[in-house]
Amino acid sequence: MNITYDAMSKCAKEVTDQGNCSGGDGGYGAKRLLTWWRLLGLFVVLALATRFYCIDTPYNVVWDEAHFGKMIGWYLNRTFFLDVHPFGGKLLLTLFGYLGGYNGTHSFEMPSLPFDDYVGILPMRMGCALIGSALVPLAFITIWQLTESLSAATTAAILITFEIGTITLTKFILLDPPLFFFIMASFHGLVVFHNQQRRPFALKWWLALTYCGMMLGCVMCIKFVGLFVVLVVGTYTAHDLFLKFGQPRLSLLTFLSHLMARVLCLIVVPAVLYVAVYAIHEKILYKTKTTAGADESCWSPGFQMQLEGNPIYNVTQPKYVTYGSIVTLRNAHLCGVYLHSHNHTYPNTSTAANRQQVTGFPAKDHNNLFRILFPEEDPDKSDSFYSGRPEYVSHGDWVRLHHIFTNSVIACSTNRSIMTRDHKLIYGEPYNLTSKESVIVKPAPNTLWEVQIEDGPEGNLGVSALESRVRFVCPYVKCGLSWSLSSLPVTWGFGHGEITCNRNLRQKRTSWIVEQIFNPHLPNTTFKHLQTGFWSRFWETHQVMTFINSRLKPRGRDLYTQHRPWMWPLLLRSHMWYDVSYRIVLFGNPAIFWINFIFLLVAPGILVATAFRMRRAAAARGEINVIMKDGVSYEIATRHCTGEKSRVDKNDNSSEERLVNALRWLLLAYFLHYVPFYFMNRIVYFHHYFPALHFSCMLTAVVFGYIVDIWLPRRLSAQRASVVIPAITTAFYGIVCVSFLVYCHVGYGHVTVGEFNPDNSTFRRVRLLEEWEF
Structure with missing residues (x-):
């Protein structure tokens, strides 16, 4: 059946108008909006509370703070150094230290060194905790914009709020807080852009596309694992352009405009941002190290000749x-x-x-x-x-x-x-x-x-x-x-x-x-003629970073097997972080990990079953038509405009389509942030899993939203649904919160006497697996 766009629009308008004539929607919409803002405010408070709690305990160097704390000092003292990660995350941590008054004099030589009498240490931790807190409202907003389901958005925020390992990783001076934030912000930018697809080349469309590109540039400035979210956005972009390329009424000029807009915003903008951050990095660092182990051999003579204090500087x-x-x-x-x-x-x-x-x-x-x-x-x-x-x-x-x-x-x-x-x-x-x-x-x-x-x-x-x-x-x-x-x-x-x-x-x-x-x-x-230029130094720096990264091989079989990727989703092992009269263990919320794993298995089934049912039903009625306007394709179910189609069914179908679409892209994002670690011939740790974990939490939220918003209402009467759905929701959230209360002290840390003894551990009664080190 072929119909014109104008006829389809007229039909859709009539159905919508009939649905809106029932009255009372304005009050319902205002009430829902008020609920949305109240929930967002609640989760902001909870996020800040959980991240800032015990932020100064222990007031000593903890785990990789010894690594990145040194680098902050080198930045503040303008001393050139070598690291396998890009520059943006360390510059951001340095900014926190600079604003807090830190002068870069603490050695950060090893874990357990005290921070007493040093100004500016706590502001650096607070900056990281603030960025970590932003994950919660960002997850809430992302899932809301992706699904328009308050149930799904609320679930996503709760899971991120009470995830113990995420709290631990986002309250210390590490690269993980900005990494997690910009990964999620990149995905949020993709969602915002997707929602603007019906109005191509409008101002909001351009702003959304540019925002997504800037977030991609930021995440690549933190760690190279940001490439995984780049692949997510790239896959979506390629899929979207492929659909546009197949539209017969889309002119070649319009298609090329779409292509060039994406090249500009998703390739050129991130690249310019990345190079700009490198230029800032290089401008700040112009002195050579005077201590042993300066890694001077990693740099060509032309590179070394421009570092003040180097033996071949102006040699x-x-x-x-x-x-x-x-x-x-x-x-x-x-x-x-x-x-x-x-x-x-x-x-x-x-x-x-x-x-x-x-x-x-x-x-x-x-x-x-x-x-x-x-x-x-x-x-x-x-x-x-x-x-x-x-x-x-x-x-x-x-x-x-x-x-x-x-x-x-x-x-x-x-x-x-x-x-x-x-x-x-x-x-x-x-x-x-x-x-x-x-x-x-x-x-x-x-x-x-x-x-x-x-x-x-x-x-x-x-x-x-x-x-x-x-x-x-x-x-x-x-x-x-x-x-x-x-x-x-x-x-x-x-x-x-x-x-x-x-x-x-x-x-x-x-x-x-x-x-x-x-x-x-x-x-x-x-030998001034041998000094290298900016682009030569840029290329050499990335060659060195890649080479050093490739040499981060496991040094012991035990260390390598303790943190294999297949252990992560089931939380089979923990990771001891700090154990000097105060013990901190990197450990997730077991309820969240195991629920996520179950829902990961359920999600593909929902996708297959929903796609099968929707296609078969629409094809049997001959209702699927693909139309196009302004370069955007719309798949619309054709209906006779008799006014018999209720607004409830219409909204139910559109909600299901949004939820199913969200599942597709969240599954892709999860696997692209998890599966590659199976193929990395380098040391891998538990904290490498957490970007994938956050996508898993959002995926769980979408599946839960599908269950309480779509699946259960279809199978229960309105009276039963009004009882069963709140009960299931309360039980779900209660399990997550109780698990958090039971295990949170493992992540926040607790005072110990002597070395760790699993038989006399404070938490031995809740240690469900022997490999949990608490």
Whole structure:
């Protein structure tokens, strides 16, 4: 059956007008609006109360506050640092500290350090708690705008309000509060935009689309897991454009306008926002760290040269390497380590027993200094340099690498390396360097290294500081000096990088950069031409962040299995956070977790059953028509305009359609925030589940709204429904609240005496699973 849009509009108007003639709707609408505002105000108060309760207890560093507290101090002191997360979240925490008067002097060295006598710590926690409190009204508004169901919106707010783990994560100085907020705000922006689809290119349509894009940009500035909500919005956008592309009455120009509007607001706006936040980050941080472990090797020389206090900041030094020069060698691989040695030996249990360690160190250190020696001649001057005209190290030369502080030379063994078994061992061979007269020596063949310049040969002036990429190949073993990417054990190797000899000379890990040259007998030159520009630094920063993130591997099988993703939805394990005379455990509300899991199983069934019933019923009556106006498609059920269709049935159908549509997108959002963790080969923790948990709570709210607003009224008489529905609602909310009251002290924390003992625990009677650590 084909009908025109005007005829359809006339019919819809007549049905609506008849429904509105019953009278009393104005009073009902005003009463419902008043209820809406009262509920919103109530949940704002509850959210603030639950988040700010015991916010100063313990007044010590808790869990990852030790991590992000340091970074806030570095921002306030303008000290450049490396982190695997983007910059916006840390800048926001720094803003809280700055507004609260914090001066960045607390060390945040480790958990349990007290905050006494430090100003501005509590305002940072309060800022996080305020953002965490905003999750509750935001969830309420999002579900309301998605479903127009007060039952669903109220349920969503209650579940977020009384979720214990969310409270714990949003009252400390962490990135989780802004991450959770901007993820939910991004989804809210998507809902607002969806509700404006009937008026394309209107002002509210543009504002909604821009708001969604800005929230996406903000969430990507917090953590890269924000990509998951980007995928949700991207999937919706692709689906929406696909439907528009199939509309025969939509002109190509109008379709392209829709496409470009989305590109502008959902791609360009977030990208500009992200780059702007990075620019602020870089503008603030311009000093280098002066402490050990500065991770300087992660940055290219051109990057380091612009950090005040860095040894190569505005450096002037010899341009080319000559024999006798003292140099530092940095591996050319991304985040490459410095060649390093010290007075420690490999363990007696290995084939390298009692041999001096040669390692890779990530920061500048005096033990990174090596002297370039002729293959068979020692320096003859009193300052350990060669006399006569300087001789430059060229492509194909053989050299020895002498470690000046341990008086040893780098040697290659035919034995396997300790960590990377297909590589050869590198160690320090003791060597007494003569400094008073020239001595001809017969070096061991495994201490000689052939210099291979990657772009060489370059003649006599071969190895250029900061520019040349050089390989050191041991002709005796036929392998190249390399960084294996593995780390030595902390117990004897201090966690340093493993230096090996690699037969595969094509790998970038066999290339080295001469970063610093010390030779008072050579003229110095500047290297300002090597300083990198803004976009080069932007690209390099993200390369480094990606590389470091990929190396966050589990360090122990037990740690890795304790927090596997399949455990999260059922709350099979908890996560101990703090246990120094006060115990805090990251733990969810069991009732919420288990109800969510049940409703996750129910939701797909509701979708299938509803779609089957609605399509079959409409098709049997021949009532489905798809019409289009202003570039938007409408699927309308055609009815004869006899006035017999009641307003109640009409609203019932539209409510069901909204609820079902909400289920689709909330299910997608949940799985996109949960399933990817099964494929991550990195450390995963319980707190990674909470963005998915919040979507699960909203999904549960929609299903519950469907049950009490649609399913039960269809199956019960009005009299029974007036009794059963309030009873079910009260029982549902009561279970959630009672579970919160029973377990909330686990998340808020409680005083302990001595170490945790599961048999004498205060909460042993409510510990339903042995893996719950409280």
